[in-house]
Amino acid sequence: MPACRQAGWFKTICAVKPEEFKAILPIIPHQPGVYRYYGANHELLYVGKAKDLHKRISSYFTRQVTAYKTRRLVSLIQHIEWTVVNSEQDAFLLENNLIKEFQPRFNINLKDDKTYPYIVIKNEPFPRVFLTRRRIDDGSEYLGPFTSVGKVRELLNFIRSVVQLRTCSLHLTRQNIERKKFRVCLEYHLGNCKGPCEGLQTEEDYMQGIEQVRNILRGNLAPVIAEFKAQMQAHAARLEFEQAEIWKRKIEDLQAYQARSAIVNPRVGDVDVFSVVQDQQYLYVNYLRVLKGLVMDSKSLMVEAKVEEEAADVLLQIIVHLRETFRSQAPEIIVPFHIAFPDPQVKVTVPRSGDKKKLLELSLKNAHFYREEQEQKRRLLLDRKDDGHEMEVLRQLQEDLQLPELPRHIECFDNSNFQGSYPVAACVVFRDGKPSKQDYRHFHVKTVQGIDDFASMREIVYRRYKRLIDEARPLPQLVIIDGGKGQLNAALESIEALGLRGKLTVVGLAKQEEEIFFPGDKESLKLPYHSESLRLIRHIRDEVHRFGIQFHRQIRSKGTFKNELEAIPGIGRRTADQLLMKFRSVKRIRELSEDELRREVGPSRARLIWNWFHSEASATPLPGE
16 A cells, blocks of 8 residues: 655645555545655656646556656656546646746756746837747836747737737937937838837827726736627627637637736736634645746645634644745735734735635635545545554543553454344454454354354453463453443453453443443443544454455355344244245344234244243353353
C-alpha cells in the first residue's frame, strides 16, 4: 500500500509506484487542475494540466502506453502532486508558470522562450494599445497574460472598432504636434482614429478612450454584448446569416473573456493567500503564493485543533511559520477573517468581492479538497504514520483507559452466526498499534448447543488463553470484547476460571454506540469521536469483523455450514429449508408459537422444534470443567 505524506510546499504528495496506483485513485478529485510527477531525489519530471485531474492522471496508469517518452516517464514516477484550480484556463496558466520556473525535463514542447501574450497600454503621450509577449519595466500598463493569441487579436480589433485609438508609432509629443511634423493617415479617413497627430484630438479626450479600454479589459462588457446581440439579430432579420454568425462568434469570445482567470490579474500584485477549514479535531490550511498576479506555489497542511485555541490564533501561527519558511516578502496577506498580524508593514485583507475574493475562494477550494483527501486516506489506511506516532497513540490509549501498562499487545474477539448456522469466532492481534496478522486466529465453536453468543464468547476466550498459558506465551495487556455487558461478563468468567484476573485488562465495546464498558462499572466510557484512541479501537474492531466475515465465507463456500434447525433430532434439511424460506431466519422461527409451527410442518415436527427452543437448558459448562 503506498504511503501518502504532506508535501514540501505543494498541495498533495502520494508516494506511488505504477502498480500501486489503484490504491490512491479514489482520492484524486474530478476537478480541473495541474499535476506534477516527481522521480528520485524529488526531481520534477513533468507538469501537466487537466480538465479532470482524476481522468488525466489515471490515464497514465490504467491504459496501455505506446509512446516511448510516456512509458519512460511512467517508469520513473515516484510520487505525484496536484493542485486544484477553478477552470481549465487557470490550469493552463498555472502549468506554464511552473514549467517556466522549474523546467521539467519531460516538458520538451514547452521549454522555449515564448510566453503568453499581454495587452499593453504604453507609457507615452497618446498611449498605444497593442499585443506584446515582452514585459518591459518602463512604466507601461500590462493587462493579461491571455491564453489565446487569436482571441487577444480579436479583442483588440473589437476595442478599436468601439474606441478610436491610434495605431501608428509616431512620437506624439506636444512640441512635435505644435510643429505640424505629422499628417493624418488612412486610419483617420476610415474613421478609426481622430487624428491626434495633427492636434485634431485633445489628450484628455484620448485618455477617456483609454479608460474605456480599461473597463472593457476588466470585464465590464454587458453593454457591449447587448449591442452585439442587437447587431446579430438585425443581420438575422435581413437574412444575412454569415454576418450574424460573425457577431455571434464575437459575443461568444467576449463572454469567454468576461470569465477571465482570477489567477492572472496583475493588479493583485504580490500577495499571500491563506484559508482554513476546521472539523472537530483538525485544521486544514491552504497557502497560495501569488507573484505579480500569478499563483506560483501552493501548500496545504493539517494541524491538530486545540480546544483552548481559536482558529484565528492557530492560523496566525501557521502564517508566520509559512512566510518564514518560504521567505515571503509579500506586502499583503489575504485571509478569510481578521487576524492580528505582528508586522505593521504587512497589510491584512479580508476581501468581500473582486479578484482577491476569487483568489481566497480558490484557496478555500484547495483546503476543502485537502481535507477530503486526508479523510479518505485515513479510511484507506494510506496515511500510515511512523513508529513514533503509533507509540504516541498507545500512550494516549493507556491514559484514556487508565491502563496499568502500555498496551503494546492488544487482542480483540468477536463471534457471529449466519441465520442460525453453527457459530464461529475470530481473534485479531495488534502489536505496537499495528496488525500482527500471523497471530490472527479463527475458532469453530465446539461445546455450545444452538446459538448462544455469551456461551460462545466464554468458550473461545477460555480456549485462547488456556493455550497461551500452556505454551508459556506472553499475555496481552488489553483484551477487547466486541459486544455489550453480557459478552464481557461471559469472557470474564473464562478469565477468572484461568486465574488471570488482574493480569490483563478486559473491556467490552458496544457495537453501535462505540461505548467502552469496564467490568463492574455501571456507566460506560465514551472517548471523543475523533480521538486517536477511539480511531485505533475502531480499527481493531473493524479488523476483527473483516476477519470473521472472511472465515464465514470460506466455510460457506466449502458447504460445511449446517443450520441450527438441522441440529434438532428428527428435523432434516427439507423441513429446515421450508421454514427458512418462509420466515427468513432462525430468530423468527424461535419466536413462533407451537400452533403456528403446526400449521407449517405438522404436529409432530412442531412439537420437536418448539421443545428444542423452549426447554430449560442448563448453562453451557466451561471447556475443561
